[in-house]
Amino acid sequence: MNTKLTSLLSIRYPVIQGAMAWVSDARLAAAVSEAGGAGTIATGGREAAWVRDQIRQAKRLTDKPFGVNVMLMAPNRDEVVDTICEEKVAYVTLGAGNPVPYFAKFSEAGIRKIPVVPNSRLAQRVEAGGADAIIIEGMEAGGHIGVLTTMALMTQVIPLIHIPVIAAGGFADGRGLAAAFVMGAAGVQIGTRFLAAEECGVHPSFKQRLFAATDTDTVVTGFSVGHGVRGVRNSFTDKYLALERQGASAEELDRLATGTSRMAAVEGDVENGMVQAGQSLMPLQEMEPVRTILERMMAEAEEALTKAPDLLK
Numbered sequence: 001m002n003t004k005l006t007s008l009l010s011i012r013y014p015v016i017q018g019a020m021a022w023v024s025d026a027r028l029a030a031a032v033s034e035a036g037g038a039g040t041i042a043t044g045g046r047e048a049a050w051v052r053d054q055i056r057q058a059k060r061l062t063d064k065p066f067g068v069n070v071m072l073m074a075p076n077r078d079e080v081v082d083t084i085c086e087e088k089v090a091y092v093t094l095g096a097g098n099p100v101p102y103f104a105k106f107s108e109a110g111i112r113k114i115p116v117v118p119n120s121r122l123a124q125r126v127e128a129g130g131a132d133a134i135i136i137e138g139m140e141a142g143g144h145i146g147v148l149t150t151m152a153l154m155t156q157v158i159p160l161i162h163i164p165v166i167a168a169g170g171f172a173d174g175r176g177l178a179a180a181f182v183m184g185a186a187g188v189q190i191g192t193r194f195l196a197a198e199e200c201g202v203h204p205s206f207k208q209r210l211f212a213a214t215d216t217d218t219v220v221t222g223f224s225v226g227h228g229v230r231g232v233r234n235s236f237t238d239k240y241l242a243l244e245r246q247g248a249s250a251e252e253l254d255r256l257a258t259g260t261s262r263m264a265a266v267e268g269d270v271e272n273g274m275v276q277a278g279q280s281l282m283p284l285q286e287m288e289p290v291r292t293i294l295e296r297m298m299a300e301a302e303e304a305l306t307k308a309p310d311l312l313k
């Protein structure tokens with residue numbers, strides 16, 4: 001399949017693997033890139049030395065293009081940005097803040113800049129600032145999210161923007177990909193679906209929790225303090241949401257949430273940790289290699305697009 005995204009990144013399939021804090025490392029990213037997509041290393045919560053090491057590991061595992069995500073709320077973001085520029089990767093995705101101040105450094109290093117935006121205002125701002133492509137992320141996504149849905153974003157942002165637009169949030173199969181392409185997207189970003197991959201190092205208890213989950217099992221914590229995070233409902237989210245309803249301060253809520261992403265993803269405490277995941281959980285049924293997941297998705301997308309002209313008969 002050829003889109004503006006496959007050309008921009010020199011990849012076979014127009015699929016970026018979404019960065020997932022404490023989960024997506026060199027192994028997952030390299031597996032996705034080897035299979036023809038674009039793998040992304042997540043750096044949120046990590047030290048710059050870890051980021052450097054993972055970039056070097058990924059380069060040993062694949063000669064295909066891969067990227068790194070910068071979580072712009074991270075206190076060490078400047079150090080992480082400098083490390084990425086020194087080590088050189090194909091692209092960066094930039095989320096959870098204003099990415100424009102970092103564009104010049106990445107351009108000098110020859111790294112493509114792909115910000116994640118939750119609305120049309122930011123989309124236009126980053127395009128004017130020189131982004132190479134944008135990811136519009138709907139609130140169906142896991143982790144830190146905005147308030148608009150993927151459909152509302154595709155409807156309103158794609159016609160405004162001239163650079164390639166990648167849709168994210170809720171995509172987990174090939175019919176979804178086909179729908180995004182028909183909407184005018186150049187690609188999709190998929191995170192949650194890859195949590196089921198064999199090459200994904202998330203704790204086995206986390207995977208099991210996702211295999212058991214259905215469409216209604218996620219909740220969003222922190223909307224009242226302007227900091228929505230989607231994950232699977234559990235003891236932690238019940239406690240957090242109860243405190244939020246009682247009008248707890250942002251500081252108190254942040255204290256409660258600190259360390260909970262790592263607790264779930266690394267330690268496997270899926271009751272007291274935050275099991276960050278998007279809404280499309282039912283396609284996750286069993287562990288499979290990344291290549292199987294990606295190739296099935298592309299075959300389904302091709303089938304859906306091949307059948308689409310029948311609608312006009």
Ligand code: TUI
Pocket residue numbers: 021044071094095096097098116117118122137142143144145146229261276
């Ligand atoms: O960044 C994400 N998703 C994330 S980051 C993350 S790490 C974390 N873990 C636990 C708690 C909190 C964070 C988990 N998931 N998605 C991209 C994204 N970017 N979503 C929303 C935004 C965004 C928000 C505001 C982008 C820009 C923005 O700009 C603010 C402004 O006006 O400058």
